[in-house]
Amino acid sequence: MHSGPTLVHHGLAAALALGLVFGASPRVAAAQNAQGSQQHAAGAEHQHGAGHQHDPSHHAQHHGDNPIVIAIHGGAGTIRRGSMTPEMEQAYRAKLEEALRAGYAVLQQGGTSLDAVVAAIVILEDSPLFNAGKGAVFTNAGTNELDSSIMDGATLRAGAVAGVKTVKNPIRLARAVMEKSPHVMMAGAGAEAFAAEQGLEIVDPSYFFTEARWEALQRAKAQEAERPVLRDEEEGAAETDAGARSLGAADAAPDAGAHDVAFPDDYKFGTVGAVALDRYGNLAAGTSTGGMTNKRWGRIGDSPIIGAGTYASNESCAVSATGHGEFFIRNVVAYDICARMRYLGLSLQEAADQVVMQRLVEQGGEGGVIAIDRQGNIAMPFNTEGMYRGYIDRDGNLVVEIYKD
């Protein structure tokens, strides 16, 4: 049932720990209206104002039986109601909605799932709110080192970059690795040289400086000075109920709430990701991150690792993860969800729940995933207090949520 995919492609422990999920109830912001959407009508502008009512007949008319779906995340963690100002919460919600709409517009206009994933992630990378691109967290050395990956479910092609310091939009570089090189993964200076060759936007490392992330690093270091560096397993056990953590600093930070008010995502995983299903029936997934606050020694998490933080296959599903990367690498989380669907015949929700709500929980691995399948089903389990997340489903409904309940 691969519908001619190639024809249409163009197109630390701590660190952050966790955070606060905004709690709130799911919000149905607006129904999407596919009216006016024409296949390949690139550039067509659609009105997506809140309050538009979705008309399924338009959907059917323009997309045939093929659903289009997009889901995104902006990190999971101990995001608590009351630890964020209404203004801050609104800012997160607005940015998530903007990213969803951008990705969905691509799908409506006949773009591919890869195009939609990149469009959504670039918006989140360019926002200081999320731990990716502009808002990337700081390493122990005071640098920003970014990781990203992307995968095409139709062909199983994939691209990834790790530890880049000068590439404005790492998701674009991951895609270039996939499409413009014979490789899957590049790291450090070599990846940056490739980015320049490909004409991608290069920025001075100072572009990634934000006061809030810098202060978060200082707090992580202060905590670390009081506590020894623990191994992940110890951290996981020690922090099961913790509201905060940073790589190398296993402090449970009982007063995390105070910090949270100042900058609510000090204690969460702020990685961003997107998964999409296009009208050609093809799945794609992408993830981008600054990693974990106070990371060192060239530490790389799950986000740029195909199979751990990102995976997509038309045979099963598309997954992007966020959480304590070490656990996600060891459990090959994204691939395991897809494999459970294929091998065990599980539904998307069952497969995602088994991995995120059972296996990871048993090990103390905090985080969550967004996942979709070829029928347009959506699953977004997370075992933290919250996860910045949203989707536009196959009926055109837009939902943005932050907290668990």
Ligand code: ASP
């Ligand atoms: N998974 C990312 C990492 O371990 C962190 C995150 O999701 O925020 O690098």
